Amino acid sequence: MGDFFERIVDVDVTEEQAGALAARTISWLVAEGVITPELSSEGVYSPGADMGHPPGRNWRRAVADTPGAPWTPGPVAVMTGRNSYTAGQGGDEADRATCPRCARTVVVIDPPGRPEPDEAAWRPFREAVAVWRRTGAASVACPSCGTAVPVTEWDFGPGFALGALAFDFWGWPPLAEGFHAEFRRYLGHRTHVHTGKF
Numbered sequence: 001m002g003d004f005f006e007r008i009v010d011v012d013v014t015e016e017q018a019g020a021l022a023a024r025t026i027s028w029l030v031a032e033g034v035i036t037p038e039l040s041s042e043g044v045y046s047p048g049a050d051m052g053h054p055p056g057r058n059w060r061r062a063v064a065d066t067p068g069a070p071w072t073p074g075p076v077a078v079m080t081g082r083n084s085y086t087a088g089q090g091g092d093e094a095d096r097a098t099c100p101r102c103a104r105t106v107v108v109i110d111p112p113g114r115p116e117p118d119e120a121a122w123r124p125f126r127e128a129v130a131v132w133r134r135t136g137a138a139s140v141a142c143p144s145c146g147t148a149v150p151v152t153e154w155d156f157g158p159g160f161a162l163g164a165l166a167f168d169f170w171g172w173p174p175l176a177e178g179f180h181a182e183f184r185r186y187l188g189h190r191t192h193v194h195t196g197k198f
């Protein structure tokens with residue numbers, strides 16, 4: 001089955017809480033029949049996780065009403081630890097970063113004119129993400145207003161997320177909006193949803 005994924009990133013959980021929350025969420029999904037407790041590496045290409053939980057007997061309850069419910073999905077991989085996630089394929093930059101203090105936007109990738117990211121614009125963010133991954137805290141000075149804003153508070157748009165817990169649904173039909181809402185309620189946190197291909 002597919003080499004594509006739908007990813008749910010918890011953007012609020014701390015690294016210290018992520019392991020326990022991951023274990024509780026897996027238990028919940030197993031109890032609901034969405035996944036099984038077994039592990040499989042088949043079709044899993046997640047960053048930092050090479051195994052996932054195969055779909056359970058009730059996996060269809062998680063997906064949108066896809067006529068003909070076409071195929072059996074692959075495993076659900078669970079990643080813990082601070083990381084950055086980009087939607088789509090390749091690249092580890094956000095398209096843009098908007099300062100939450102002054103609302104000015106740093107443009108990093110401008111698709112019409114320039115497919116390559118603006119490395120000078122992204123470098124301070126790349127460096128801050130690396131420090132945040134190691135230590136849990138880092139700031140980027142806003143080029144417009146000068147405020148040192150924690151890297152986790154910048155608005156990177158829908159295609160880039162920082163988080164310490166993420167779930168990759170490999171080869172699943174589109175997840176239902178109701179399932180996403182349930183998932184957010186279960187985590188008790190804000191989430192970002194990405195789709196992409198390996």
Ligand SMILES: [Zn+2]
Pocket residue numbers: 099100101102103104142143144145146147
């Ligand atoms: Zn600013």
